Amino acid sequence: MWRNRAARCGRTLWRECASRNPVLVRALAVSPVLAVTVSLKNGVLISIVMLLELVILFLLRALFYRRLPEVLRGPVFFAAAGAAITPLWMAARYFVPDVTAAVGFYLPLLAACAFAFVATVPAPAPLPVQSSPEAEEPGAQATAPAVRKAAGVRRIVHALLEAAGSGLGFAFAAVAVSGIREAIGSGTLYDRVLPGLEKLKFAFLLLPPGAFLLLGFLLAAVQAVHLRRKRRTRAGEEEETSGNDG
Amino acid sequence: MFNGFSGGLWLDMHKKPAVERPVEPLPAPARLYLPLRQALGDPLPGGAQPARTPEFTVQPGSRVRMGEPISAGGVCDVHSPVSGRVTQIIVADHPVCGTGPVAVIENNGKDLPYEKPAARGNLKKLAGPEIFARLRAAAVLSAEEMTEPLWMRAQRMAERQIGTLVINAVETEPYICTGEKLMGENPEAVAKGLVLLLRATGAKKAVLAVSDDCDHGTVRDMVESAHLEGVELKLSRIRQKYPSGYDRLLYCLLAGRPLPAGREPEDAGYGFVGPEELYEACRALTEGKPQISRVVTVAGDAVESPQNLEVRIGTPVRYILEACGLSHDPERVVAGSIMRGAAIADTAVPLVKPVSAVLALASKKKGAVHPLCINCGKCVRVCPQRLLPNYIAMLAVKADFGACSRLHIEECIECGSCAYICPGRMPLVELIKNIKKAAQPAD
């Protein structure tokens, strides 16, 4: 049972990170990835902050989504995103002031991006109702609250996994883009000079059009991999069905 | 607007040597094929007469004589061009007329005429309705593409009370010179036809519109013949710019103002007839003979001796081409004009009334295998209706008829100037025709 659960967790994580990658597949939060990823340090900073922000937001969502009336859900979570980013921002300013200054206002903008991630995830499943037909069976009365609690825990774990997955997906995109941009654009990586690339200094990549182009190519690569996998699974399925017929 | 129309093409005419040789009759072949439907207008709109579909009145095996009607019920009936026997009635596809029943007639070579009650009368006493009836019985139709027969158009002209009847002898299509030759060789017949049609339609003025490279002698003879018949024929020389021969544009050139969309030249008081139609009308009204042949120009750079021939309707195209000789293997054979006519894949198809030329072309433009629009704008420059063919084609490929009609695709006269000049060899006319057909409600 635990192996199943671990597999399910792994699948959720992988799904959020790869096949539903927020930046490279769903094209969300493109703005901070394009704007400030001129150096790897910036990329790492926004990845960490985004991950923490997402964890907070997804948790809040798992806990309070069903309790809020529908009209209030949007504003409440938006305000929650803004509220969550503030301590993160202050912490960043305390620990790495120069990098935070370089990132500028795109750090608090991550709140809006996180909200976009959270808003586009399907709603959490409802918990089983207190009075269910099974509850009327003798002996089941004792398990109904336990079932609810287990479902609640499952929901929280699921939310954390989604947050981790989205955050890791964002981190992958941000780190990739910023790494390439810094390496080819300025010839350094994490402020360490790369001997071969120092001469190249392809300044175009440090400018916005270069970032768009790079992201375009990354998106194309991801799509190509996607298509190939789909074709392979479809070919596999056809083989299976033809095998079944034969 | 004072110039007539903008755009258009200046084409190489290639009229010589066909225009210098006289019109010769071509003997009828051994077998003729007569499609049932050769004109537009079936069944009759408006319900003035009960709408009947045309059908053949002969069966396989019946004997026919030259000039005998073999179909009834349509707007343009078919008459047997030879005497002989109907061997079969098949359904076949014709590039000009479409798919329909075709009567196959074996020629017995004797050309026995059909004796029917003499439909002659004193020409001077013939009035409008009688003229229309006789034209209908003779099934006169001469044009460059499928159109309504002469009696329908003349009736409409009479209804709209046109003031001017124009002999449209402006031939701006390359190779074609049937009108010029007919007027040159039979000006009296054309003039007689003109007189009768003037009386039938009630027009007061007559204009002869010719292209400016028309032979002066021909024009002079024509005007004189008309004068002898009592008609003052005003001459109008039109510059040899394609497509000046098209009715709507010729109206703009003659009247000096544009024709609003949705209106016909008849509404503005101008009626257009071709010289071949007048010639046939004269024959029909004076001698009572139906239209069983027509003059076609056989030309093209693959033809050895280009000429104008008087050919029986139903003659296979192959026979016509062999009569003039083929010097090279033709790359394309076209029935009609090279700009608007239909390309023939199988030269066994017969000649029908709307076809004015049979062209065998050896040289084909170096075509690009992949048509490509490079947005050069040449098509916009040559469009006589001042449309934007490149955008229409772009939208037609996406099958967006709503956007096409916002670009006024209905006003396209399908002259082919844009496709001719396109450096990217885009099949513009084909695209426009396809989307127009697709946009019509399914019959």
Next chain:
Amino acid sequence: MGDLLITMVPILLLSCYYYGARAFVLTAVSVVSCVGFEALYRKMLRLPRSVGDLSAMATGVILAFNLPATAPVWFPVVGAFFAVVIVKQLFGGLGRNIFNPALAAVVFLTVSWPGVMSSFPLPFNPLPAFATPVHFETGRTALSALRAGSMPDNTLLEMFLGSRPGYLGACAVIVMLAAALYLLYRRIISWAIPAAFVGTVAAAAAIFPRCPSGRLDSVLFEVMSGSLLFIALFVATDPVTSPVTTVGRLLYGFCCGLLTVLLRYFGIYPEGACFAVLLMNPFVLAMDRLAWKLKVKGGTLQYVEE
């Protein structure tokens, strides 16, 4: 396309006269890499071959003519890749690209290596044919001088003959005009775009002169400096990326001229024409639509009463 290449030959000869064999080397490298990238791209994606339409050659030539003579030899290769693969082929190939590929590549190179693209050697200086020149005399272009508000270093005659520091294609005005007239005669380019483009720049220069020696001088210097004439005559008139209707073309030329003037007067770079045309490229469809609407409303269609 063939006619366009024919008219580029005299310009190439003149640039060789000014800058030596290096001009020819740069042009050759540019053309070869453009054609090579296009062929390679089509082959790798198994698309039908399109090199035969000579458009890649034209892109190569125009790209080379917008580089300074001291550009390194690998410069046009990078530019060719950007122009042919990214701007032209990825958008769908000939006829479907929105932006002019050669011009986009020029802007890409200007933005990526601004130092290289803004140092212009004086003409008639010996330059190595293949190696990257390191020590060469640079001249101040007329545009930089006008930007600073001072008189340009070259006289008007030198500007007219083209013996001034500039791009490879910035040669004698008379040669460019002759080439343009030949293309006009062959109906390959339209008169509306260059007329509106150059006319707008000239009018702006007349109304707001930058040259201290008067309006006429200002007009002549502005029109003949930079790559304005070359771009207005040969690049902006590229059929794929320009409007089709005459009214649309006039509007396009006017907007390009206006943008050029604004960029020259108030922008960062002294030269504005290349950016201006690139900025107006996406609006071509809208301009044609506007021209059509004007035709319909104004009643100038063939079948509408006035």
